[in-house]
Amino acid sequence: MAEDRLRFLHAADLHLDQPPYGLNEIPAHWREFLLESPLRAATHVFDAAIRENAAFLIHVGDLAAIDESDPRILAFLEEQWLRLEAEGISFYWVGGRADPPGCWPSDMPLPPNVHVAHPREITVWALDAKPAPHTEILAWSEAASDSPPWRNAPGKRNARFTIAAHQGDFQPAHYKGIRLDYVALGGNHASAEHNHEGLSAHDPGTPQGRCPDEAGIHGCGLVTLSRDRPPQWSTITTDVLRWHDGEISAEESHTPDQWTARLLEKCHELHGLQADVPVFVRWYLTGDEAATAPLRERRVAEEIRMSVNRELTREKTPIWCTALEPDSTYRPPREWFEEDSISGEYLRTMRDRREELTRLSTVELAQDLGKNVSRPDEETLQQLADSASDWDDAMRLGVYRLRGGEKPT
Numbered sequence: 001m002a003e004d005r006l007r008f009l010h011a012a013d014l015h016l017d018q019p020p021y022g023l024n025e026i027p028a029h030w031r032e033f034l035l036e037s038p039l040r041a042a043t044h045v046f047d048a049a050i051r052e053n054a055a056f057l058i059h060v061g062d063l064a065a066i067d068e069s070d071p072r073i074l075a076f077l078e079e080q081w082l083r084l085e086a087e088g089i090s091f092y093w094v095g096g097r098a099d100p101p102g103c104w105p106s107d108m109p110l111p112p113n114v115h116v117a118h119p120r121e122i123t124v125w126a127l128d129a130k131p132a133p134h135t136e137i138l139a140w141s142e143a144a145s146d147s148p149p150w151r152n153a154p155g156k157r158n159a160r161f162t163i164a165a166h167q168g169d170f171q172p173a174h175y176k177g178i179r180l181d182y183v184a185l186g187g188n189h190a191s192a193e194h195n196h197e198g199l200s201a202h203d204p205g206t207p208q209g210r211c212p213d214e215a216g217i218h219g220c221g222l223v224t225l226s227r228d229r230p231p232q233w234s235t236i237t238t239d240v241l242r243w244h245d246g247e248i249s250a251e252e253s254h255t256p257d258q259w260t261a262r263l264l265e266k267c268h269e270l271h272g273l274q275a276d277v278p279v280f281v282r283w284y285l286t287g288d289e290a291a292t293a294p295l296r297e298r299r300v301a302e303e304i305r306m307s308v309n310r311e312l313t314r315e316k317t318p319i320w321c322t323a324l325e326p327d328s329t330y331r332p333p334r335e336w337f338e339e340d341s342i343s344g345e346y347l348r349t350m351r352d353r354r355e356e357l358t359r360l361s362t363v364e365l366a367q368d369l370g371k372n373v374s375r376p377d378e379e380t381l382q383q384l385a386d387s388a389s390d391w392d393d394a395m396r397l398g399v400y401r402l403r404g405g406e407k408p409t
Contacts, residue, residue, distance in 0.1 A: 004227045006132055006161050009054040009236075011045045011220035012186030013206040014038070015098070016064040016073045020241075022211035023280075027320055029313065033278070037240050039076055041208035044238035045220050046080040050087050052222055052236075055132035057089060060186030061096025061167030066103040074108065085113040092125060093117065095141035096167035096186060117141040117165075122153035134160035138178075141166075151177050161225050169348075170194040170201045171340060182223060182231050188348075189214050191221075192338050193233065200231040207238040212282050212322055213351075215243040241278045246270060248324075249287035256304055259295060263308045267319045278318035285326050296326050343402040350394065 020034050049057040064073055084091055090113045095101050101119035104110060117123040117139035127135040136159040140148035148166050164175065165184040170192075175183065183201035185192075191205035204221045206214070218239040224232040248266055263283065270279060285292040295301045301324045308321050337347045 004160075006055055006135060006225040007052065008132070008223055009045070009049045009052065009057045009220060010060070010184050010202060010204055010223050011057065011207060012060040012167075012184075012204050013062045013096075013189055014042045014045070014059065014064065015062055015206060015208075015210070016042055016076065017069045018064075018210060020210050022213070023322060027309070027313075030278070030320060033241065038208050038210075039073075040240040041218070041238045042076075043080070044236075044240070045207050046083060048220060048222070048236045048238070049084060049089055053087075053131075054089060054222070055135075056092060056127075057084065058092040058094065058137065058163075058165055058184055060094045060165050060184050062098040062186065063093065063095075065098045066105075074105070078108070078111070081111045081114050085111050089113065090115060092137060092139065092165070094139045094165045094167070094184075094186070101141045122149060124153055126159070132161075136162045137165060138162065139165045147171075147174055150175060153178075160227070163225075169340065170196075170203075172196040172199065175199060181225050184223075189218075190216075190337075191219075191235070194338070198230075200233075202233055204235075208241070209239060209243045212243050212245075212280070215245050215282075217242065239277060241280065242274060244270065244274070244279050244281040245284065246281050247284050247286050249285075250291040251288045253291050253294070256294070256300065256307075259304050260307045260311075263304065263321065263324070264311055267308065267312060267317065267321065271317055271319055278320070280320050280322050282323040282325075283321060285324070292326075295324060301325065346398050346402055350398070 016038050018038060020037060026034070046057070048054075063077070066074070081091055093099075093114060093116045095103070095117060101117060104116070110116070115125060119141060123137075123139040123141070125137040125139065127133070127137070138150060138153050140150075142148070148164075150164060161181045162179060163182045163184055164178075164180050165186075167187040168185065169187075170183065170185060180199055183194075183199065185194075185201055185203035188203050189206040189209070192203045194201040202221055202223070205218055207218055207220055209215065209218050217235075217237055219235050219237040222234040222236055224234075226232075246266060248263065250262075254262065266283070267281065270281060285295055295304065305321050305324045312319050312321070332347060337344060337351065
């Protein structure tokens, strides 16, 4: 029966006002594309809701810093909401750190299909019409709270499907005492899946990676709830550019021209694997230290990287080499970041803090509007590299102690 099945779209962290960052230089021919990438990726989210005939689209946390956004972003949202309304699709807005309840301008009425969670209380949306009959959404917009008061939510909790939505981590103890079919999370830019005693939760991550540390595919999720099977999650890719970390290894010495040829070959291979979107790649040097020693000198590495980018630009190959550096960065396993533990919380805090400092310390694309931004000088680049190394050392040591002596790799 149709009423025993519910399909909806789950998105989070659109951050429409935040362009990509963390680049030491802004390639001129990519500038406009980079600036437009958050809106283009977001358009793919709304396209997916319409294409999949979703019952509704729920967005959890950080749609945009609305009170700081320019009119273009507000107009974009209004246009997309009206597209949904024309298809009979509702938009459920669960606020987060950047978009708390009440942030939308009071002189711009929201379309009737847009529903905003209330502040300082559990908001209950009761849906009782096709295509989402007998469905309840419990929403919490207070991102600063560690423990949403789910048990205090009004209503009888006798809906066919019940969904909890909030920004933050999956903490199973907080959901005890209420029947839930799915938990819609937001707040992390990388996607994550959680399961605990039959309860399924997802954080779709941001639809568009913003910096080199947000490598990989990004998107949103099509969720299917049924009475006779666990929740089904299908990732829908939405990013319009992609960050990638790759390795280049050598066991024997090469001349600069040979290294340039090798890097071009690796870039062409990467393009063959990810030809659907432009790729910004950060190459790490591995293998014999004597063989890769010339590239470990910053000046030589930069000359080779720039030669590679000039050739890629000439070929119109949609790849840009952002860095060529020794593989000394400490990268714990991704699942360690998702753990509900002191170690997991430490890693998430360190990652977020380092990301914040990176955003403040490097050339931000948002500052490039109408300006010519040159690359930082050698001293500045070295200071940034030293700072990154300090954060890596702190992360490595903290994990080593918090995980009971488990040696970091």
